[in-house]
Amino acid sequence: IAFIDRLRKRNEVNPPLPPGPKPLPFVGNAFSIDTIEPWNTYEEWGALHGDLVYARLFNQNIIIVNSEKIAKELLEKRSNIYSGRPFIATIEPFGWTYNVGLIPYGDEWRLCRRMIHQNFRPEASLKFRPMQLRKVHQLLTNLLESPDDYFAHVCTFAAAVGMSSVYDYDAAPQNDPLVEVVDKALYLGLRIMTPERAMLLDRLPFLARLPLWFPGATISRDAATSRQLIDEMVEKPLQYVRDNMATGTAAPSLVLNLLQRHDVNSPQPELFDSALRKSSSTAFAASAETTSSSLLFCILALVLNPDIQEKAYAQIKAVVGTERLPNFEDSDSLPYIEGIVRESMRWQPVLPMGVMHATTADDAYEGFFIPKGSTIIANAWAMAHNEAIYPNAHEFRPEKWLDSDGQLTDAEPPTFTFGFGRRICPGRHAATASLWAAIASFLATFKFMKAQDAQGNDVDFVPTYVSGLTRHPNRFPLRVVPRNSDLTADKLANLVRASE
Numbered sequence: 001i002a003f004i005d006r007l008r009k010r011n012e013v014n015p016p017l018p019p020g021p022k023p024l025p026f027v028g029n030a031f032s033i034d035t036i037e038p039w040n041t042y043e044e045w046g047a048l049h050g051d052l053v054y055a056r057l058f059n060q061n062i063i064i065v066n067s068e069k070i071a072k073e074l075l076e077k078r079s080n081i082y083s084g085r086p087f088i089a090t091i092e093p094f095g096w097t098y099n100v101g102l103i104p105y106g107d108e109w110r111l112c113r114r115m116i117h118q119n120f121r122p123e124a125s126l127k128f129r130p131m132q133l134r135k136v137h138q139l140l141t142n143l144l145e146s147p148d149d150y151f152a153h154v155c156t157f158a159a160a161v162g163m164s165s166v167y168d169y170d171a172a173p174q175n176d177p178l179v180e181v182v183d184k185a186l187y188l189g190l191r192i193m194t195p196e197r198a199m200l201l202d203r204l205p206f207l208a209r210l211p212l213w214f215p216g217a218t219i220s221r222d223a224a225t226s227r228q229l230i231d232e233m234v235e236k237p238l239q240y241v242r243d244n245m246a247t248g249t250a251a252p253s254l255v256l257n258l259l260q261r262h263d264v265n266s267p268q269p270e271l272f273d274s275a276l277r278k279s280s281s282t283a284f285a286a287s288a289e290t291t292s293s294s295l296l297f298c299i300l301a302l303v304l305n306p307d308i309q310e311k312a313y314a315q316i317k318a319v320v321g322t323e324r325l326p327n328f329e330d331s332d333s334l335p336y337i338e339g340i341v342r343e344s345m346r347w348q349p350v351l352p353m354g355v356m357h358a359t360t361a362d363d364a365y366e367g368f369f370i371p372k373g374s375t376i377i378a379n380a381w382a383m384a385h386n387e388a389i390y391p392n393a394h395e396f397r398p399e400k401w402l403d404s405d406g407q408l409t410d411a412e413p414p415t416f417t418f419g420f421g422r423r424i425c426p427g428r429h430a431a432t433a434s435l436w437a438a439i440a441s442f443l444a445t446f447k448f449m450k451a452q453d454a455q456g457n458d459v460d461f462v463p464t465y466v467s468g469l470t471r472h473p474n475r476f477p478l479r480v481v482p483r484n485s486d487l488t489a490d491k492l493a494n495l496v497r498a499s500e
């Protein structure tokens with residue numbers, strides 16, 4: 001407390017900390033935070049104290065940035081000192097040291113980031129497009145065959161695109177063993193990998209023995225399971241590429257490319273090998289949960305807004321017709337679909353607080369002191385729901401991105417969903433293309449409607465969510481109905497053929 005008081009009372013040469021909630025002794029503001037959905041607390045603090053807020057979790061300085069403008073000023077323009085990552089106590093026990101997104105700023109991160117960037121930069125991402133469309137078409141086939149399993153189909157799609165782009169592994173249309181490993185591996189860690197939860201566990205370790213966020217489970221048992229699953233997630237697909245290399249059947253992929261360049265005589269072969277493991281598994285893991293969550297939110301928005309589906313279908317019918325499915329060449333002629341894609345990313349950012357950054361040097365902004373080692377939370381949730389920029393922000397309205405002629409406005413797309421500065425998501429180009437292809441194809445083929453009870457009445461529901469570092473809706477009652485009532489697997493296959 002004395003330390004904070006000293007910081008707060010800094011004079012003009014040494015400016016004060018940003019305003020924020022009053023801390024308690026020892027715990028700081030830890031117990032005022034909603035640990036399930038902390039972004040709500042941070043948004044409330046923003047309303048009280050402004051867009052730059054200081055808080056303290058135990059002895060950790062937290063700077064919350066609630067506006068996109070300030071996030072860009074700090075995390076982009078001053079990225080040389082805002083690109084660190086904070087220590088998170090759950091990383092090591094849960095086996096998440098593999099994750100490039102959590103590696104501190106430095107040489108190891110730089111090497112990993114370069115490996116990923118080479119494969120996912122804008123021009124390189126274009127090569128994934130035919131594969132992305134193929135996987136979307138498989139997703140449509142799965143939805144037609146077993147619409148009630150929509151949740152699993154969307155997750156399989158997202159993982160399959162990731163597997164293909166990183167390992168050239170062609171996941172089975174359903175119940176693929178590697179996809180299952182990843183789903184399980186990520187589920188445990190993502191729920192616990194937030195600074196708020198991790199810090200509570202670090203400081204109050206007895207919490208680890210209580211079933212806090214997973215009823216019926218304890219954190220320590222989950223940590224052991226997580227480590228084992230992560231190990232499988234990292235090693236199994238790598239082995240797949242190595243086996244294919246041995247038989248001469250490996251097709252081009254990020255991993256093959258890196259393995260071929262791997263020179264065991266280079267000065268630091270172990271460093272390269274470790275970076276390869278981390279960058280491949282991260283690129284793949286980072287795409288799976290995020291892409292599926294974004295699509296599940298989009299489907300939720302469509303169910304709740306049937307009028308939007310009708311407008312979208314009318315545009316697709318006018319531009320693409322009904323004899324084929326949309327492809328990337330149609331995208332410029334389908335502004336309403338682009339509006340839906342952007343609105344899906346804005347309405348419910350799947351990483352509501354992005355991934356936290358950390359400062360690697362002292363700084364000052366607009367008269368406030370930002371100490372070295374602060375955790376910086378760019379609150380995407382607050383940015384997405386800023387009423388001054390997005391009136392009626394909690395409503396899903398593609399029109400927010402369109403002018404009165406239905407054309408896209410000059411407004412910047414919701415890039416804040418992909419973070420900021422040197423740590424911005426390197427997979428954002430590939431991710432946006434996956435979302436576009438899936439959403440356009442969904443809307444061309446199906447209606448997403450509320451499920452019906454035995455009497456034929458719509459089943460109303462209140463959505464619930466799973467929250468951690470990422471967030472997605474829980475399964476909700478859904479009826480996926482083909483636009484064309486006599487759509488069969490054969491007819492869908494013909495539509496797909498006509499689109500390729």
Ligand code: HEM
Nearest residue numbers: 101283286287290354355417418419420423424425427431
């Ligand atoms: C809709 C899908 C996606 C969303 C919403 C998303 C969002 C994000 C966000 C918010 C961050 C943190 C950025 C920051 O620290 O400021 C991030 C980091 C990252 N994302 Fe994505 N992402 C998506 C898909 C992907 C894909 C397809 C890849 C595949 C390469 C990927 C790879 C990564 C990696 C490697 C990082 C860590 C970057 C670093 O720390 O340097 N993401 N993503």
